[in-house]
Amino acid sequence: MSEYNPSAIEPKWQNFWVENKIFKTDDTDRSKPKFYILDMFPYPSSSGLHVGHPEGYTATDIVARYKRLNGFNVLHPIGWDAFGLPAEQYAIKTGTHPRTTTQYNISQFRRQLQAIGFSYDWDREVDTTDPQYFKWTQWIFLQLYHQGLAYEADKPVNWCPALGTVLANEEVIDGKSEVGGFPVIRKPMRQWMLKITAYAERLLEDLDGLDWPDSVKEMQKNWIGKSMGAEIKFQAVGSVKSIEVFTTRPDTLFGATYMVLAPEHDMVDELVTDEFRNAVETYRQDASTKSDQDRTDARKKKTGVFTGGYAINPANGAKIPVWIADYVLINYGTGAIMAVPGHDERDWEFAVAFNLPIVEVVSGGDILKAAYTDNENGIIVNSTSDSISIDGLKVPEAKKVITRWLEEQNLGIGTVNYKLRDWLFSRQRYWGEPIPVIRTKNGVKPISESLLPLELPDVEKFEPSGTGESPLAVIDEWVNTIDQETGEPAMRETNTMPQWAGSCWYYLRYISPNYELGPVDPEKEKYWMPVDMYVGGAEHAVLHLLYARFWHKVLYDIGVVSTKEPFQRLVNQGMILGEMEYTLFTDESGAYISPDAAEVADGEIVRVKLSDDEIEKSGFGFKLSGAAAKKYGFSDSNMEYIIEARSYKMSKSRGNVINPDDVITEYGADSLRLYEMFMGPLEQVKPWSMRGVEGVSRFLKRTWRVFVGENDVLNTEIGDYEPSKAQLKVLHETIKKVTDDIEGGRYNTAISQLMIFNNEAIKWDQRPKSILKEFLILLSPFAPHIAEELWERLQGNTVSKDITSSVAYTSWPQFDEKYLVAESFTYAIQVNGKVRGTLQLSASDADDKSLVLEQAKKDPTVAKYLAEGTVVKEIFVPRKIINFVVK
RNA sequence: GCCGCUGUGGUGGAAUGGUAGACACGUUGGACUUAAAAUCCAAUGGACCUCAAAAGUCCGUGCCGGUUCGAGUCCGGCCAGCGGUACCA
Numbered sequence A: 001m002s003e004y005n006p007s008a009i010e011p012k013w014q015n016f017w018v019e020n021k022i023f024k025t026d027d028t029d030r031s032k033p034k035f036y037i038l039d040m041f042p043y044p045s046s047s048g049l050h051v052g053h054p055e056g057y058t059a060t061d062i063v064a065r066y067k068r069l070n071g072f073n074v075l076h077p078i079g080w081d082a083f084g085l086p087a088e089q090y091a092i093k094t095g096t097h098p099r100t101t102t103q104y105n106i107s108q109f110r111r112q113l114q115a116i117g118f119s120y121d122w123d124r125e126v127d128t129t130d131p132q133y134f135k136w137t138q139w140i141f142l143q144l145y146h147q148g149l150a151y152e153a154d155k156p157v158n159w160c161p162a163l164g165t166v167l168a169n170e171e172v173i174d175g176k177s178e179v180g181g182f183p184v185i186r187k188p189m190r191q192w193m194l195k196i197t198a199y200a201e202r203l204l205e206d207l208d209g210l211d212w213p214d215s216v217k218e219m220q221k222n223w224i225g226k227s228m229g230a231e232i233k234f235q236a237v238g239s240v241k242s243i244e245v246f247t248t249r250p251d252t253l254f255g256a257t258y259m260v261l262a263p264e265h266d267m268v269d270e271l272v273t274d275e276f277r278n279a280v281e282t283y284r285q286d287a288s289t290k291s292d293q294d295r296t297d298a299r300k301k302k303t304g305v306f307t308g309g310y311a312i313n314p315a316n317g318a319k320i321p322v323w324i325a326d327y328v329l330i331n332y333g334t335g336a337i338m339a340v341p342g343h344d345e346r347d348w349e350f351a352v353a354f355n356l357p358i359v360e361v362v363s364g365g366d367i368l369k370a371a372y373t374d375n376e377n378g379i380i381v382n383s384t385s386d387s388i389s390i391d392g393l394k395v396p397e398a399k400k401v402i403t404r405w406l407e408e409q410n411l412g413i414g415t416v417n418y419k420l421r422d423w424l425f426s427r428q429r430y431w432g433e434p435i436p437v438i439r440t441k442n443g444v445k446p447i448s449e450s451l452l453p454l455e456l457p458d459v460e461k462f463e464p465s466g467t468g469e470s471p472l473a474v475i476d477e478w479v480n481t482i483d484q485e486t487g488e489p490a491m492r493e494t495n496t497m498p499q500w501a502g503s504c505w506y507y508l509r510y511i512s513p514n515y516e517l518g519p520v521d522p523e524k525e526k527y528w529m530p531v532d533m534y535v536g537g538a539e540h541a542v543l544h545l546l547y548a549r550f551w552h553k554v555l556y557d558i559g560v561v562s563t564k565e566p567f568q569r570l571v572n573q574g575m576i577l578g579e580m581e582y583t584l585f586t587d588e589s590g591a592y593i594s595p596d597a598a599e600v601a602d603g604e605i606v607r608v609k610l611s612d613d614e615i616e617k618s619g620f621g622f623k624l625s626g627a628a629a630k631k632y633g634f635s636d637s638n639m640e641y642i643i644e645a646r647s648y649k650m651s652k653s654r655g656n657v658i659n660p661d662d663v664i665t666e667y668g669a670d671s672l673r674l675y676e677m678f679m680g681p682l683e684q685v686k687p688w689s690m691r692g693v694e695g696v697s698r699f700l701k702r703t704w705r706v707f708v709g710e711n712d713v714l715n716t717e718i719g720d721y722e723p724s725k726a727q728l729k730v731l732h733e734t735i736k737k738v739t740d741d742i743e744g745g746r747y748n749t750a751i752s753q754l755m756i757f758n759n760e761a762i763k764w765d766q767r768p769k770s771i772l773k774e775f776l777i778l779l780s781p782f783a784p785h786i787a788e789e790l791w792e793r794l795q796g797n798t799v800s801k802d803i804t805s806s807v808a809y810t811s812w813p814q815f816d817e818k819y820l821v822a823e824s825f826t827y828a829i830q831v832n833g834k835v836r837g838t839l840q841l842s843a844s845d846a847d848d849k850s851l852v853l854e855q856a857k858k859d860p861t862v863a864k865y866l867a868e869g870t871v872v873k874e875i876f877v878p879r880k881i882i883n884f885v886v887k
Numbered sequence B: 001g002c003c004g005c006u007g008u009g010g011u012g013g014a015a016u017g018g019u020a021g022a023c024a025c026g027u028u029g030g031a032c033u034u035a036a037a038a039u040c041c042a043a044u045g046g047a048c049c050u051c052a053a054a055a056g057u058c059c060g061u062g063c064c065g066g067u068u069c070g071a072g073u074c075c076g077g078c079c080a081g082c083g084g085u086a087c088c089a
Helices: A006-019 A053-069 A085-094 A098-114 A131-146 A196-209 A214-224 A250-255 A267-271 A274-289 A345-354 A395-408 A522-528 A543-557 A595-600 A626-631 A660-667 A669-678 A690-707 A725-743 A747-761 A769-779 A784-795 A849-858 A860-866
Strands: A034-039 A073-075 A150-160 A165-167 A185-194 A226-236 A242-247 A258-261 A305-312 A319-324 A336-339 A412-418 A437-440 A443-446 A480-482 A489-492 A533-537 A570-573 A581-587 A605-610 A615-618 A621-624 A642-646 A824-831 A834-842 A871-877 A881-886
Touching: A006 A660, A006 A669, A006 A784, A034 A053, A034 A522, A053 A073, A053 A533, A053 A570, A053 A669, A053 A725, A053 A747, A085 A098, A131 A150, A131 A443, A131 A543, A185 A274, A196 A214, A196 A226, A196 A412, A196 A543, A214 A543, A214 A570, A226 A250, A226 A267, A226 A395, A242 A250, A242 A258, A242 A336, A250 A395, A258 A267, A258 A345, A267 A305, A267 A319, A274 A305, A274 A319, A336 A345, A395 A412, A581 A595, A595 A642, A660 A669, A660 A690, A669 A690, A669 A747, A669 A784, A690 A747, A690 A769, A690 A784, A725 A747, A725 A769, A747 A769, A769 A784, A824 A849, A824 A860, A834 A849, A834 A860, A849 A860, A849 A871, A849 A881, A860 A881
Parallel strands: A034 A073, A034 A533, A258 A319, A533 A570, A824 A881
Antiparallel strands: A150 A165, A150 A185, A226 A242, A226 A305, A226 A412, A258 A336, A305 A319, A437 A443, A437 A489, A480 A489, A581 A605, A581 A642, A615 A621, A621 A642, A824 A834, A871 A881
């Protein structure tokens, strides 16, 4: 007996695919329709692939293989997002050059991906750290610079004096450094910025045409944060200057009883009076050292100080006080607000805290109790002056009228504001793309394109410079250079680009990875773009996708690409959690404590992990089984020991990480692929289960047994038989279901159908080759190794070893409706919507309404219920259901 | 708080408004075996009725209500969990 042995057949086919370049994309062929299917490329970490990677990668591989079988020219590449912090931190610890670490990790990732049998075109690999790749990342930066979209500014960074370094946001936890727990302050430093705000409107508008999940579109919309309103000038008392504010509620202008400036606002110095100077300075000092998080925590009490200065409300001429407070942010709007405490919650809180006047200008609420913020139905009141009145208008109308008036009076203008801020583009790091600019005595100057790539110098030490500058700043021979044009001395920029840079355009490089005249070959770009399907984690819903769209639009504007948007369809795969864990909680004395109590308990909680034979079902949850209760020393037999059942995110610290290599060793790559898809809908979060892997593995074993019998030869049941009607029916049902499900991204139910087919086929005494061949093609996108192996065996091992012998380039079966027609139909017979019987009829009888109804009424149970009243209505749904409405 | 997503057996999950629980896991019983593993067969939402079976009855898709001959599915209002975001004027 020869059993299914994935460890024997999988390497064989992986070698066959790689060595013969079976999945090399032929991109000279323009006769076929194209399909570009893209994975979010991985960061090659030292811990290797985790089971989350193959989830999306299997889905795209299924689609890639399916599309090839349907005659598409498929572009399905992979690469490495290889710049980044971990390799640099490792270098600091061990002195190993990040390039060495990165190259090693990439080779591990490549080996692991090949061991899962993905059909990538391995001749198109891109590596963001390869000078031939980042040459073009730098080139794009220069184009941004020439377009006026890259500029320098002093921006606060997370500076940790104790560590002598600048930290990324994710390295700062509660205002302290993740490493060491040292305080982190905000220190302004010269930074490169990219003017993504110039593209805000287009980034927003063009979302409409994309086939993306609503949630992602929504997140991007929120991130861009468009709001319509007005900018209004308030004349400062005793000054020639005025304070400009942005508001979305110009209709409440009459209710503005004070103003608030951000502590950093320029006008503070202008307004502050001697009496308040000290208090204001102290407050500004405090605010500057606070972390962003502290400042923007909405739950804390409002703070602020009066400047001593006043401004004039342009609507009614009232003299109103000007305060500073950190709830007003310098980098949104104009950094100053008109405070309308009657109709804005934050202003209301502030006014109450500092005893400032609150006036009602929109009726409908009770401003003594809370701000009334309804901006649809409220009616304007108390808003009349000598030159304007908006009383009696509804809010939307009032906004228009007062904005027009402000514009006429030259006091303000209707404007649009975006939350989106410019992109802070520099990092004080070694392991990133050098920013290709130099500083001469005349200022900043981009280096010539002919000098690209600007490579990183080799260094011995990767420690931060100690000044907050990048480690590159201390490499004198690299920093000190000459301006190639003038021959004069110059200094290189020592900041490097963030990790986002390389991933902003990698999808273009795959199209022509060796093209030397630009980032992408224009002819090929026109053929392949846009990406037809892009699959990756939801964690990139905002930043990566927004940054990539921004760069793409710039490239579109300068004629490098031909599409406005890079990714036509986006799919987010859901996270895979660890195995379900059952936890019993006890306090430090070892006494049982319920999960609810454990959550709020003060003392030390002991978590006891239970195996699933120690638990049993109880009501809504699980409790400790009697035997287990005894084992853990609980004697009270009346007590129900409720336990917590849930699965957690995989993490090293929790020890619930599943390594794909282990799964492959034990069950094979096909089982891994199949299980990852069979778990549930791709987009959904779902827990891992090794038992589930066993389940799909059993399916593959059964599939093997359909084909292979004793002594490792084809089963004797297989032959060139004429297929039976029943065999054709189940085959064609499977073709239809699998096809529809792949098209619809429902890989789990496609696999169910393959299982259904197999459960039938294993019962057949005569297994027609023609049927089995089509089944193998259907199976091949999901479990390609076993499909290739069985395909080869079915052909009799005689075929030559090239592309024509691979199941991957056969053609996808077409289903025929005529085989799907059932010979009989079962009606459900309902009385008043409840099923009271079933009725089986031949296909010819089933469409005869009067016959069906007559038969249905004869069913004894149905007849009983019909006798209880008179039939007032008969619902007849052909071949499905009958419903008698009885009164 | 706001925005989004998700709530279905012991578990993962299936169900164009038409017999809820496909497929799989687990469990139970049986076959094969000296035995075990593997494999195969059968049962498996809960409760009731019954000596037992067949048949049948009631309940059941987070909760409350609505539309409909008929609702897991559509509509309105809640609740819970997850994710994003957070003083954005």
